[in-house]
Amino acid sequence: VRALNRKSPCKGNAAEKIEAVVLCLLNGRKQTLALAESCTGGAIANRVTNVPGASKIFLGGIVAYSNEAKEKILGVRGEILKRHGAVSEAVARAMAEAARKKFGVDFAIAVTGIAGPSGGTKSKPVGTVFIALTGKFGTTVERKLNSTGREAFKQLTTRQALEMLRLRLICS
Amino acid sequence: VRALNRKSPCKGNAAEKIEAVVLCLLNGRKQTLALAESCTGGAIANRVTNVPGASKIFLGGIVAYSNEAKEKILGVRGEILKRHGAVSEAVARAMAEAARKKFGVDFAIAVTGIAGPSGGTKSKPVGTVFIALTGKFGTTVERKLNSTGREAFKQLTTRQALEMLRLRLICS
Secondary structure, X not given: OOOOOOOOOOOXXXXXXXXXXXXXXXXXXXXXXXXXXXXOOOHHHHHHOOOOOHHXXXXXXXXXXXXHHHHXXXXXXXXXXXXXXXXXXXXXXXXXXXXXXXXXXXXXXXXXXXXXXXXXXOOOOOOEEEEEEEEOOEEEEEEEEOOOOHHHXXXXXXXXXXXXXXXXXXXX | OOXXXXXXXXXXXXXXXXXXXXXXXXXHHOOOEXXXXXXXXXXXXXXXXXXXXXXXXXXXXXXXXXXXXXXXXXXXXXXXXHHHOOOOHHHHHHHHHHHHHHHXXXXXXXXXXXXXXXXXXXXXXXXXEEEEXXXXXXXEEEEEEOOOOHHHHHHHHXXXXXXXXXXXXXXX
């Protein structure tokens, strides 16, 4: 993966890893990033920290795998978890906003979903995931159905989350 | 990666992924795990959460990439960071013990080091990493020099960290 201290623009092409493109864009804007991951379990942080120089931009993340961690460590209100369930738009939003505040960053991404193989329901089958992006602009949440199996689910969700941020950065 | 709900013992062999062996051992003892990662940047959490059923055992982790995150989110005392530097035995120990307390788990692993390519010093060259394991037994810290390049550094450190826990579990 290419380091951040180059001079060419952060174009991104088929050969360029999305984590490098996103960090390059953030670096150019002197903006920072934090993460709150549930179902991806650190996969996004892992990808982001593969980029040399990531520590200038990526301040950290919380892998809130249990509901207790979402509440106690991240600071999502228990009421939201109870009312909407951990895999919900409301919780994804709350996780992202809590992470942004806690780390004091410009952008935070949060994901909550069902990686499988178990844990699915009729209304939220295995592969369901909510991805939230928050920043000064506000907060957006996307719902996806990544029915790909556990490890591919994590990688696909990681790519979708970073793509949400990339689009926000190039369109604003 | 094999799921946790099988009946055979958690032997571990060349074909078995270490994250599956460790989670299988913890599952048999009904014990829980949390992580505090600096230089591995979520790589350990990512590996652990590849195992189906991991959520029963792995409650969560904190990727404390910045010193501020180590202090504010994880709860490492600023004095320890200042006196010893972020890459030190003392900070690895403090990170592990803070994570164990914060998540209320049986075992916590923490890593702090220099993934590179920059950031090395004469006494702590690129590749230096301190891995701490804490539990009811106390806390142990190992120092390694993984001069392998950034991505391989993360994978090698992940393996060493999980191996420390595996040995603790089979020898106690």
